[in-house]
């Protein structure tokens with residue numbers, strides 16, 4: 095059964111619809127990411143779950159109970175804000191203790207839980223520091239400890255890592271995932287970094303302009319993108335125009351001089367989406383010419399000019415000889431590696 | 441770098457600040473020093489000012505209880521004015537800050553607008569409303585029979601505090617407003633998500649963070665009120681004197697310049713001590729919020 099459930103939630107600001115028809119059920123202990131470009135409504139959705147904004151339409155339920163009717167202070171959710179929103183006049187320990195104080199946790203137990211929470215995020219010994227005397231990464235950890243110490247039913251994270259530099263961000267990602275695994279809190283992370291979403295989440299909700307484009311595991315969304323938007327947003331991809339020919343038997347999917355048995359369910363003009371690392375060089379297939387060849391350490395990046403337009407190919411640097419610039423090649427791939435969808439406007 | 445260039449580099453800051461420094465010395469330090477000197481001179485009804493060095497004026501101020509009472513009144517009025525502006529101004533700034541765009545700019549204008557009107561005009565307004573039997577409000581209330589005699593306002597400390605608070609309010613609101621701008625916009629949501637109710641949020645989260653703003657506003661209001669002249673002169677006249685109006689009277693009516701200078705010097709020294717002292721206290725107490 096769904097633990098947290100959003101049922102056709104929508105939010106309008108005046109005439110502008112910012113989130114529309116947002117339905118999602120989150121299982122207990124699951125790690126979900128909202129992924130999408132800036133302004134697509136991720137924060138708005140998160141704030142509706144938190145209760146800082148009221149949905150215009152739709153329902154939000156936690157363990158089957160209506161959450162919208164519950165005051166934000168009574169929802170018991172843990173939230174980490176993009177700016178951390180720590181209380182600057184309190185020490186790290188006082189910040190973490192605040193939520194426990196509000197719950198009237200006895201002093202001794204409070205001290206113990208604060209100590210444990212700070213230790214969990216690797217900040218033992220920083221109890222008496224004020225936030226302004228801490229680094230970005232440390233502040234971020236205090237914010238996380240403050241949200242987790244109240245044992246929230248759901249942890250909401252709004253781009254908590256976006257203010258950190260690349261190396262620290264990676265460290266914190268690993269740590270975040272470990273902490274989440276250990277204590278098993280249901281977590282929703284907002285991010286516009288696809289790598290972050292992929293490496294952390296059980297499932298990703300890809301959003302665009304207030305609508306859900308796809309919900310799926312990182313692998314599903316990467317390898318079976320439901321729309322052109324998803325395939326473009328989650329890393330580099332090749333889109334080739336193809337056609338399905340049902341006149342021949344067995345029916346064929348054709349793109350230039352590449353062809354394969356046609357998948358069921360589609361007809362006529364289609365778009366073939368294929369990740370650059372899934373394309374190989376072979377004897378038959380799409381004919382192309384290599385325009386540039388870039389060496390990137392563990393892999394080669396080829397930009398090709400093919401029958402069906404520009405194509406990108408990534409090959410592992412496994413020691414075998416690679417085609418040179420200007421060389422004519424044939425591009426080929428396994429049918430199970432591509433995703434095929436009807437071509438709009440054709 | 442050559443030695444010559446280095447020398448020039450060391451002299452440049454002095455050369456660049458010289459004009460401002462000269463102005464500072466010329467219009468502030470020299471007159472100030474002369475006032476202090478003046479306070480040690482002698483004065484007589486018939487002989488006028490005698491440039492000698494005596495402690496007569498200072499002795500008079502120290503021994504005559506009239507002066508003690510007057511200084512005490514001055515600071516009592518300043519403290520009450522400061523309290524009144526803080527109690528009204530801080531919530532005012534907070535409410536203002538929570539308003540949405542258009543209303544915010546409108547009410548900010550309403551609050552700051554009075555700064556454009558002369559203090560004299562604003563204080564005379566109070567006099568017109570509450571001045572004796574002819575004051576507009578008094579007339580109205582008496583005609584309704586709500587009060588039998590005019591509300592005592594003119595020549596009272598209450599009246600002076602009210603009028604001063606009105607004049608000083610923008611400074612307090614602006615100062616608290618500046619502190620509010622430094623708050624994280626999500627800070628209230630953060631506290632709310634941890635289970636804090638509205639009263640707790642204001643008391644535990646907002647108040648401690650805007651306190652430095654309230655206190656620096658209080659320093660401004662206190663020092664301006666303690667040295668205010670126009671408002672006490674109009675409301676208190678010559679019946680209810682404060683330090684500034686007394687010094688004025690000594691200079692222009694009694695013509696006892698040395699005594700006036702002593703009063704002015706004492707007011708200045710007391711103010712400087714209070715302001716510097718409380719500022720140091722505030723900075724120490726709120727080091728974490730100021731950083």
Ligand SMILES: Nc1ncnc2c1ncn2[C@@H]1O[C@H](COP(=O)(O)OP(=O)(O)OP(=O)(O)O)[C@@H](O)[C@H]1O
Pocket residue numbers: 107112130131132133134135136137138139286
């Ligand atoms: N209070 C508001 N009033 C009007 N429009 C708003 C308001 N808050 C957000 N919006 C609009 O809603 C849209 C979505 O905003 P939201 O903050 O949810 O985006 P986001 O996906 O979190 O983007 P980002 O990655 O930049 O944080 C934006 O176009 C924004 O302009």
Ligand SMILES: [Mg+2]
Pocket residue numbers: 136137138
């Ligand atoms: Mg956002």
